[in-house]
Amino acid sequence: MVSKSITRAAWTDFDSTAELRILFSGGIESAVLMGEAVQAGLNPIPVYVSTGARWENAELEAAKNYLESLDVGLSDKMVIRESISGKIKDHWAYNGMSYPLAEEDVLSLKIPQRNETLLREAVSFGSDDHDLILTIGTTADNPFNDGNRQFFDNMATALSVERGERVTILTPLTGLKKSDVIHRGKSFPLGLTLSCVAPRDGAACGDCIKCGSRAAAFSEAGVIDKYKKEEVNEY
Helix, strand or coil: CCCCCCCCHHHHHCCCCCEEEEECCCCHHHHHHHHHHHHCCCCCEEEEEECCCCCHHHHHHHHHHHHHHCCCCCCHHHEEECCCCHHHHHCHHHHCCCCCECCCCHHHHCCCCHHHHHHHHHCCCCCCCCCEEEECCCCCCCCCCCCCHHHHHHHHHHHHHHHCCCEEEECCCCCCCHHHHHHHCCCCCHHHCCCCCCCECCECCCCEHHHHHHHHHHHHHCCECCCCCCCCCEC
């Protein structure tokens, strides 16, 4: 049985006939997971789920640039477009209105049913005749009720029943803060990643809550953020 939590070393012991899919956003956490899986000689499939959020054009460009640095492609079939509906359309992530700034509470980042949507869409393509392993980069910084192990265990059970084959959801970074993830992945070109909820002209805005948490995490990790550069990060 595959462990739900993997250390970096454990990627090399990853032995499964299941298909490995990594929910890949082009952010720091998913970038580190993808880099480690590739380094371990695995064949992870990056899955980007688009719901029409304001940051997606810039984020998707960052995702493609990072994957190219690993010689991994993000094909069209791995970019899933799912329209959101109902009250979620009024959320700041979709309505083009004001967004949370760096000094605001992390709870302002909540998007209803976010992880459920990502996970359900990540199993929606391909054949149903083999087990799936979904990997998501949630960390200890996630305060929401869809970021804990019980939620992921419940989702894995539900998706397995619906699919008719086992779906395992891994959360390898669940015990780490963003600064820990940066330190762990400093050998990767994290400067190619994007952490921003309101990009301008394809680049990070520098003043939103995600930009603020990124800057703080790099500082705490003692690592230089080489944003927009392909070189690896430095102390």
